[in-house]
Amino acid sequence: MNRRPFDPRLLRRVPAARRDLAVLALLGVLAAGLIVAQATALAAVLATAVDGRLDRPALAGFVVAVAARSALVWAQGTVSARVAATVKATLRADLLGAVGRHGPGWVAGQRAGQLATLAGRGLDALDAYFTGYLPQLVLSVTVPLAVLARVVFADWSSAVIIALTLPLIPVFGALLGWQAQAATERQWRRLALLGGHFLDMVAGLPTLRAFGRARAQTDVVRRMADGHRVATMKTLRIAFLSALVLELVATLSVALVAVPVGIRLLGGGLALQTALLVLLLTPEAYLPLRSAGSRFHASMEGLAALDEALTVSAAPVAPRAAEGAATPDARGEIRFEGVTVAYERTTALRDVTLTIRPGERIAIIGPSGAGKSTLLGLLLGFVTPTSGRITVDGVDLATADPDAWRRQLAWVPQRAHLFAASLADNIRLGAPDTPADALAAAVHDAALDDVVAGLPDGLDTLLGERGHGLSSGQRQRVALARAFLRAAPVVLLDEPTARLDTAAESVVLDATRRLVAGRTALLVAHRPALLADADRILRVEDGRVTELTPEPTGKGPR
Secondary structure (H helix, E strand, O other): OOOOOOOOHHHOHHHHHHHHHHHHHHHHHHHHHHHHHHHHHHHHHHHHOOOOOOOHHHHHHHHHHHHHHHHHHHHHHHHHHOOOOHHHHHHHHHHHHHHHHHHHHHHHHHHHHHHHHHHHHHHHHHHHHHHHHHHHHHHHHHHHHHHHHHHHHOOHHHHHHHHHHHHOOOHHOOOHHHHHHHHHHHHHHHHHHHHHHHHHHHHHHHHHOOOOOOOHHHHHHHHOOOHHHHHHHHHHHHHHHHHHHHHHHHHHHHHHHHHHHHHHHHOOOOOOHHHHHHHHHHHHHHHHHHHHHHHHHHHHHHHHHHHHHHHHHHHOOOOOOOOOOOOOOOOOOEEEEEEEOOOOOEEEEEEEEEEOOOOOOOEEEEOOOHHHHHHHHHOOOOOOOOEEEEEEEEEEEEOOHHHHHHHEEEEEEOOOOOOOOOOOHHOOOOOOOOOOOHHHHHHHHHOHHHHHHHHOOOHHOOOHHEEEEEOOHHHHHHHHHHHHHHHOOOEEEEEEOOOOOHHHHHHHHHHHHHHHHHEEEEOOOOOOOHHHOOOEEEEEOOOOEEOOOOOOOOOOEE
8 A cells, every 4th residue: 555645646647636736735835924924923912012012013913814824724625625526526437437448347246345435435535635634734844844944043942942853743653654554454445345245245135035144144244344343443543542642742842942941031041022932833833743643544544545546447457459450250150269267266167168150049057156147248348268268250359349349249138227318218228320210120129119108208208217117027128129229140148037027027038039039149047938949058057168958849958
């Protein structure tokens, strides 16, 4: 993890923040000047008040300095809040862009939950960094320098003591900060794991309930949450300890200046106004360093999230095909040659060798998590083989133009995503210029006529996010209509009848048969109804693919 208080990558990745950060630095310089001016004016007012006089110009200067500092504090808060909002918006856009570049396979499993935690709670923690720590970091540079410069001309011996004791605060802060940094890293890792596991568990909740494992997963989440609680308390304990140490060091340092000044004042060796000026300015020299140290601990979670966001969004993408790369013909033969797909903790597919002939309808069966969807992900280009290769009509997909290849595919996922747009726009996804007659034909082929007739505005009816307003079967038929509209030679279907009742399944099956007729089709299936018209049946288990022989009746594997 990056341990610097300011990450220079931020300026490169978020150029829009440069101007606000420069303004923040300028405000820090102005604040330092106002602190010196305010202390000088107040010392003059108090020194003359002892003699029974009132230095009106000095009093006016003091009032102006106080008013200017108040305005400056408001300006610092406004600018720091704006730069925080700019950085968070840019980093969230970068994270979404990284997901788009890498594809769905990159965010599979717990990584999706970790990225969701990072883009939400993680980046929100940057508010404490930009609005609290960063302004104090600027002041911790400008204010001590300004104070030292002023005190040198007033009382050089006090300036020497201040110069010698000032480094003690960052030294002690750094020693404690190393411990706090490690504790914060552990806390953030536990939070990311908790978010990833929780999202994964919620996504599979129906399955967990069906198999009676929901309570066991509840206990797992409870243990993970308790681990995060313990890590958080350890981080807070270090933060509170460091605040105590910094306060003690600053107080002793101020005392080292105040005691000699008081003795010299009583002995007549120092003028009252000079003594007051030194006593007023000395605490101001230590205050920004003290505040920066305490606020650094409050912003450490945000810094951890910033480092991870910058790293994740800059993660290298698998090399794309060069310009002018060959475009495979989807009407040709598809071959898997010793394909293995391995992740950090598991192997999804192991040494798969498979030939798919043009026009074949292949059903893929197997237990959940066996690697069925990974097979489709390989063809879609969402998953990259760890070893081996996939060729289409003799062209290696690793060197082919991915966009040109995907234009020859029609994909019906297990859970088709519908957007908050009209039904027509949802069907036209990927083909926005489709004429009305082709759209109507796709609606008819997907058995959506009755759905369209029942909507208040027909195809122009606006749907809610995720297709709110349609049933599961109707949403699946919208996905089939998209595939009909694409008219691609290869069709990939990932359990199109999952979670459907008998009536909805029958309608979707009829539409699916019309869709795959005359095309090369791969159908991931759990239900026997999808196996009836398959030419071949492949079983995927433990990452290995074996072929089963359909019964002569075409009703299932033998």
